Every structure is written in C-alpha cells, then in structure tokens.
Amino acid sequence: MKRYQALADTMAAEIRAGRLPVGTRLPSVRHLTTQYGVGQSTVFRAYYLLEEWGLIRARERSGYYVAPGAALAPKENATLKEPAPIDVSSLVFSVLDAVKRPDVAPLGSAFPSPTLFPLARLAKSLAHAARMLDPWSTVVDMPPGNEALRRQIALRYIGMGIAQPVEELIVTNGAMEALTLCLMAVTKPGDVVAIESPCFYAALQAVEHLGLRAVEIPVDSREGLDLDALAEALGTHPVRACWFMTNFQNPTGVTLSVEKKRALVDLLTKHDVPLIEDDVYGELHFAQDRPPPAKAFDTKGLVMHCASLSKTLAPGYRLGWVAAGRYADAIRRLKLMTSISTSIPIQAGIADYLQHGGFDKHLRKLRGALLTQRDAMESAIARWLPNVAFVRPDGGYFLWLQLPEHVDAMQLHRRALEHGINVTPGPIFSARHAYGNYVRINFGHPWSAQIDNAMKTLGELLRAAS
Numbered sequence: 001m002k003r004y005q006a007l008a009d010t011m012a013a014e015i016r017a018g019r020l021p022v023g024t025r026l027p028s029v030r031h032l033t034t035q036y037g038v039g040q041s042t043v044f045r046a047y048y049l050l051e052e053w054g055l056i057r058a059r060e061r062s063g064y065y066v067a068p069g070a071a072l073a074p075k076e077n078a079t080l081k082e083p084a085p086i087d088v089s090s091l092v093f094s095v096l097d098a099v100k101r102p103d104v105a106p107l108g109s110a111f112p113s114p115t116l117f118p119l120a121r122l123a124k125s126l127a128h129a130a131r132m133l134d135p136w137s138t139v140v141d142m143p144p145g146n147e148a149l150r151r152q153i154a155l156r157y158i159g160m161g162i163a164q165p166v167e168e169l170i171v172t173n174g175a176m177e178a179l180t181l182c183l184m185a186v187t188k189p190g191d192v193v194a195i196e197s198p199c200f201y202a203a204l205q206a207v208e209h210l211g212l213r214a215v216e217i218p219v220d221s222r223e224g225l226d227l228d229a230l231a232e233a234l235g236t237h238p239v240r241a242c243w244f245m246t247n248f249q250n251p252t253g254v255t256l257s258v259e260k261k262r263a264l265v266d267l268l269t270k271h272d273v274p275l276i277e278d279d280v281y282g283e284l285h286f287a288q289d290r291p292p293p294a295k296a297f298d299t300k301g302l303v304m305h306c307a308s309l310s311k312t313l314a315p316g317y318r319l320g321w322v323a324a325g326r327y328a329d330a331i332r333r334l335k336l337m338t339s340i341s342t343s344i345p346i347q348a349g350i351a352d353y354l355q356h357g358g359f360d361k362h363l364r365k366l367r368g369a370l371l372t373q374r375d376a377m378e379s380a381i382a383r384w385l386p387n388v389a390f391v392r393p394d395g396g397y398f399l400w401l402q403l404p405e406h407v408d409a410m411q412l413h414r415r416a417l418e419h420g421i422n423v424t425p426g427p428i429f430s431a432r433h434a435y436g437n438y439v440r441i442n443f444g445h446p447w448s449a450q451i452d453n454a455m456k457t458l459g460e461l462l463r464a465a466s
Contacts, residue, residue: 003038004045008053011046015055015066022386026056026064054392067378067392083192083213083237086431088204095413095428105454108413108422112397112444114315116369118362122314125357126349133348141344143335144328145171145321149351153321162296168328170335171342175280175308175320180206181338182276182304182322183241185330187212191240194233196225198400198429198438200250200278203243214431215239219249221391221400224256227263234271241274246294248281251429251440252400253393255291265297274327275303280320283312283363285395286371301325309350312363317346370397370444377443380452384459397444403437407465412439415461421454 014020027035032043047064050056057067095108106113137146144150150169157164172178179202187193189211195203197216207214215233218226225244233239246256246264256264268275279293295305304327308320319342324331335341353359374392377399381388389402403409409425416423424442426435445451 004042004049007032007036007038007042007046008049011050012053012055015050020066022066022382024066025062026066028063083215084431086204086208086212086214088201088428088431088433089208092201092205092428095425103420104417105421105450106445107441107451107454107458108424109442109444110424111315112311112366112370112442113446115446116366116444117313117315118357121357122317122349122353125353126345129348129352130345133345137344137348141347142341143170143332145169145342146344146347146351149347149354150321152351152354157323160290160292160296162292162323164323168324170322170324170328170332171347172320172322172335173339173342174310174318175278175306176202176206177335177339178306178308178320178322179203179243179276179278180210181331181334182274182306182324182327183207183210183212183243184334185304185324185327186241186274186276192237194230194239194242194244194273195431196244196249197431198251198426198435199431200245201428203278204429204431207243216431217242217244219252219254221252221254224249224254224260225264227260227267230264231267234267234273239271239273241276242268243276243278244294245278245281247279247291248284248393248396248398250281250396251398251424251426251438253391253396253398255394256294258292261292261294262297265294265303268302269298269300272302277303277305279305279307280311281396282307284367284370284397286367286374287394291395295323298325301327304331312366313353313359314350317350318342319346319350367395369446370395373397373443373445373447374399376447377441377451377455380455384456385462387462397442399441399443401439401441403439403462405437407437407462409436409439412458412461412465416458419454419457419461421457423458 029040029043033040055067056064058064149171150166153169154164154166172181183206192213192215193207194217195207195214196219198219215237217230217233220226246261248255275294277294282290282293285291293305295303302325304325305323322331387404390399410427413423413425424440426438427433429435
C-alpha cells in the first residue's frame with residue numbers, strides 16, 4: 001500500500017468511527033507533513049482520496065472539513081438464521097398511502113420529479129408512432145414485444161459492453177412485472193429465495209404474494225452485499241433464486257464494485273442459482289461511465305437483468321424489460337399467461353423516441369439535475385440534521401439516513417405527516433421490520449423552499465425526540 005493510501009485509511013477510520021464529527025476542520029497540509037514525516041504531495045493525494053470517498057470537503061481558502069454523513073455505525077447483522085415467510089404488505093400499504101397526497105413534501109416518494117422528464121417530446125413520439133401503427137402489430141408485437149424497441153434496448157446493452165441477443169429480451173409492464181415474472185419462472189410456493197437486507201419493499205411484497213420464504217443477506221452501506229453471508233446461505237439452505245440490486249441499491253444507494261459483481265456471478269454459477277438483477281437505477285450514475293450490471297459477467301445465462309424507463313424517461317408509461325438469458329422462453333410464456341402484452345402503442349412510441357428523441361442528451365441533463373439536488377440535500381442535512389449519518393451515493397436519488405439509536409422511525413414518519421412531510425421509515429425495507437432508526441429520503445425533486453422547510457422541521461422533530 002502506498003503512503004498516501006495508508007494515510008487516507010488512517011484518517012478515514014477516525015472519521016467513520018465518529019471521532020472526527022461532521023464539520024471538523026482537518027489538520028493543515030503543513031501540520032500533517034511534519035506529523036507523519038511525508039511530503040506535501042502525499043498529504044494532498046490522501047486528502048483527494050478522502051474527497052473521492054465522500055468523507056471530506058474542501059472549502060476555498062479555509063481547508064478540509066469532515067463531510068455530512070461521513071460517520072456511520074457498523075451494519076446490523078441482518079441475516080435470518082432460517083428462511084421465513086414474509087408479512088409486510090399491510091405495513092407497506094399504510095406507509096405508501098401518504099405518498100399520494102399532493103400537499104405533502106415528497107421526501108418519501110419512490111420516484112423523481114416528473115418535471116425532470118421530456119414528456120412533451122415523448123408525447124410527439126407516441127403520437128407519431130400511433131399514426132403510423134400497423135394494425136397487424138397488435139398481433140406481431142405480442143411477447144416478446146416490439147422488435148424495433150427490443151433492438152433499441154439491445155443497442156444500449158452494447159454500450160455497456162454486453163452482446164445481448166434480441167430474442168432474449170422480453171418487454172413488460174414496467175420492471176416490477178419483469179422481476180415478478182422472473183421469480184415465477186424459477187420458483188414455486190414454499191421455495192427459498194435470497195433477498196437483500198435492507199431490501200426494496202416491492203421485492204418483499206412479491207416474495208410474500210408468491211408464497212415464498214426468504215433468507216436475508218446483509219447489505220452494507222459502503223461495501224454492498226455481504227458475499228460471505230450469501231455463500232453461507234447457499235451452502236445451508238436450498239436457495240432457488242436471488243433477487244439483488246447491484247447498482248445504486250434501494251434504499252442504501254450502494255453500488256457493488258466490479259470485483260464484487262464478478263465474484264457474485266461466479267458464486268451463483270458455482271451453485272447454479274439464478275440471479276434476478278433489479279437495475280432500474282443503473283442509468284442514473286454521477287460518474288462519467290455507467291457501472292456495469294452483474295449481467296456483464298454472466299456466461300451461463302443465469303442472470304435475468306431487469307430494467308425500465310420509469311425512473312429515467314417515462315413515468316407512468318409502465319414499460320420495462322428483462323434480458324432473460326436461459327429463462328427467456330419460460331418468461332415469455334408467463335407474460336402471455338398473465339398480462340398477454342404490454343401496450344402496443346406505448347412500445348412503438350418508446351421505440352421511436354429511443355431512435356430519434358435524444359435519450360442520451362436527456363440522461364446527461366437528468367443526471368446533472370440529480371447530482372445538484374443530492375448536494376443540496378446534503379447541505380440541508382448538515383444544517384438541520386447534524387446528528388444523522390449516511391453514505392453519499394454515486395447515483396440514483398435516495399439517501400439512507402441512520403438516526404440516533406433512540407429515535408423510532410415509524411413514530412417520526414407519523415409525526416412528520418402531521419407537519420405535511422413524508423419520509424419512508426426503515427422497517428418497511430425488512431422482512432423482520434428491522435432498521436427501526438433508519439429512514440429513506442428522496443432527493444429526486446428540484447430544490448425548493450418546501451423541501452428546505454421540510455428538512456428544517458425534520459431536524460426539529462428529531463431534537464424533540466431526544
């Protein structure tokens with residue numbers, strides 16, 4: 001390990017342990033060069049690395065300071081000792097009903113603001129496609145779906161370095177249908193599936209609806225999925241499938257490294273266990289390059305890669321897909337048996353937009369807006385909620401906030417609603433209703449006085465809970 005890396009690791013350990021609180025000014029470059037007997041370039045490189053990790057921020061002519069959310073308590077051991085049935089729907093529905101209220105600050109929303117999407121340009125593509133629609137498309141474009149659309153989707157896989165056969169792509173009514181069809185294709189009631197903890201609550205509901213049992217695999221907010229725990233689960237239980245988010249996981253925002261994605265696919269290939277990969281946030285990256293999905297390392301057709309345009313282009317259009325690998329035929333049949341087909345005009349309209357509408361230009365603008373909103377939210381947290389910990393995500397639009405241990409997230413959710421604020425409490429992200437002092441907040445809406453006031457009020461509610 002190089003000296004600047006060792007220095008950065010030493011300082012990172014102090015920050016993450018909370019021994020250097022948020023806002024603390026770090027020692028000057030001159031002080032550290034004397035203290036550690038290193039050159040100025042070594043100290044600067046260490047500070048640059050800490051900035052890259054999201055642990056510190058530079059202030060012009062002032063120095064370096066500990067960033068909001070830099071300290072985070074150790075992860076909870078969330079693995080279930082035995083697979084268990086899931087019963088979360090009543091809790092989820094009670095929480096999500098509040099999201100529909102237009103007068104509520106949308107910190108608990110699962111969607112970015114619809115004002116960020118080119119809906120007028122999309123409508124032109126939809127109208128054009130509807131006028132040009134071949135009457136026979138109502139038959140031809142049934143599963144696996146509109147060929148022009150699937151070819152446009154396949155081109156986007158090529159951009160990720162994946163040679164995706166068009167015939168293995170199946171168009172669905174949003175990613176949720178794709179994910180559920182995948183689960184149906186490889187399990188039967190009573191089977192065991194591995195899910196994340198914390199986990200996207202809709203995955204918990206799908207497992208519950210299909211009568212499956214779940215074993216929870218811990219997800220660390222910095223490192224992602226615990227592969228050792230997964231290996232133990234695969235060796236102990238008859239796991240029939242895994243349902244994981246490898247990019248910008250909901251709710252933690254964490255992304256698995258390329259090495260961990262490769263190791264994950266290798267592990268599942270060894271056990272011949274399919275992976276249902278939920279990658280609906282993969283296009284919302286803040287770095288220059290899109291992080292590859294686990295699908296990029298699959299050589300056996302075991303990974304069913306699911307995505308949609310609901311979070312990136314067309315909210316409400318309900319258009320998703322699955323790159324289904326060896327399970328394509330089974331999923332295509334299940335699609336016909338359940339919903340028959342995804343809307344034919346919608347498929348044609350989206351195909352026209354992807355070919356002519358400037359999707360990549362829109363994505364660059366969308367990512368820039370989300371990055372700006374993330375930074376504004378972090379600043380608000382530093383100002384109004386200084387005792388809250390989180391890890392800065394490199395994409396998506398969620399922050400997973402760890403509240404002080406004595407705070408009840410469900411109670412905070414209820415109190416916040418009384419003040420016109422919606423946050424998503426941690427227990428709905430767990431089969432065991434764990435994460436009682438966590439909440440997920442959404443930074444996918446343009447910054448406004450309403451959101452800033454909502455964050456201020458949340459801070460007041462937290463102080464009142466002390």
